[in-house]
Amino acid sequence: MKRNYDDSNSTLSHANSSSNKAPRHQYDANPASVAQHYNDRPDVGVVKRKESRIIRLRSFNNWVKSVLIHRYVRPRQNVFDMGCGKGGDLIKWAKARIQHLVAADIANVSLEQMRKRYETLRDRTFSAEFHAMDCYSELIAPKLDRNMRFDTVSMQFCLHYAFENEHKARIMLQNVSSQLRSGGYFIGTMPDANWIVKRVREEPVGSFGFGNSIYSITFDDIKDQDGTKTGFTPFGCKYMFHLVDAVDCPEYLVHWRTFENLAAEYGLKLKFKENFHDFYASASKEEEHARLLNRIGVIGGQAPEMTEEEWEAAGIYLAFAFEKR
Structure with missing residues (x-):
């Protein structure tokens, strides 16, 4: 069934973007391979991280997460960090x-x-437990x-891996919803499929990727048809994502309306979603969040x-929050 990905409310600029002309390849999207990718990435420490070419982007992403947590998490609550x-x-x-x-x-x-x-x-003032598991194939x-209930479930930059297929997406949402109390929140960040699809559709015929010197996105399974790029399926729409010093593995588009409709089946009602560019424009107007931007070194200082x-x-990413009914 054909889905329309152009349902974003944002008009975004694409300054200095460049086409990815590299040959198209098949990539291993096996979950074990993705896990190995992250296992193999060294924990380089604070000093080395500050030398990264994307240190400002990292700081900005942390600011977005901090604002989400400030808005939706309260003291003495139980939190599930899925994909931690x-x-x-x-x-x-x-x-x-x-x-x-x-x-x-x-x-x-x-x-x-x-x-x-x-x-x-x-400041270890909270207790914690750790579970090595595939939250898209196993139940938490x-x-x-048996009495555990969560006030907040957080999924930061990882939900898109569940959209390999509908079964995994449903297992993920079951894990989000089953232990989440009524009135609790599901918050997170993930790639913005609308932004990505609009951007690749701006590419000339025969080009299925884009990026700049720090990132690239390349699709294998879409095609040009009558001047339009097609093949963006609701599930299993794979692309290769490279972000210098951070990510180099396959990911999946999350068709937003499909995701929102599925979430509703699990008692989750959308509170907000914003592309990171729009999130910055709105949240940075709040004094406390503006001070944090300066303090963590994203702007000023x-x-x-x-x-x-x-x-x-x-601009690749969006932030979201759902409430459990």
Whole structure:
């Protein structure tokens, strides 16, 4: 069934974007391979991270997550961090003064690194448990205390892997919803399929990728038909994503209306969604969030602002929040 991806409310600029002319390849999208990709990425430490070409983009992404957590998480709450990776949000959970954290990730090495980070937290005021598992193929509920209920479920930059097929998307949503209390929130960040599809459709005939010096997105299975790029399926629409110093593996588009309709079946009602560019325009007007932008070094302060290429890459993503009915 053909779906229309052009349902974004945003008009975005694409400054300095360039076509990806590399040959088209087939990529291994096996979940174990994706897990290995993240397991193999070294935990380089704070000093090395500051030397990254995308340090401003990383800081900006952390700012977005911090704002989401500030808006939707309250002290003494239980949180499920699904797809937690190496624990990049541990300090954010500590600052939010949560009560208990359940962390799960398919990459067992990354999860163990998170556990070690947790054990060395100076402000470790919350308890935590860690589960190495594929949250798109396994259910979290049997692994938890039967009385456990979450106030917030967080999925940061990982939900799109569930859209390999409908079955995985439903398992993911079951994991989000089953232990989430009524009135609780499901928050997250993920690639903005509308932005990506619009951008690749701007490419000339025969070009199925785009990017700049820090990122590239390349599709294998779409095609040109009567001057329009087609083949953007609701599930399993794979592309290869490269972001310098961060990601180099296949991902899947998340068709928004399909996602929102599925979420409704699991009792989740959309509260908001915004592309990162629009999120910045709105949230940065709030004094507390503007101060945080300056404090973490995204804008102002001693260092230069984000480069145009980093800003373009930020537009790949959107932020969202659902409420459990």
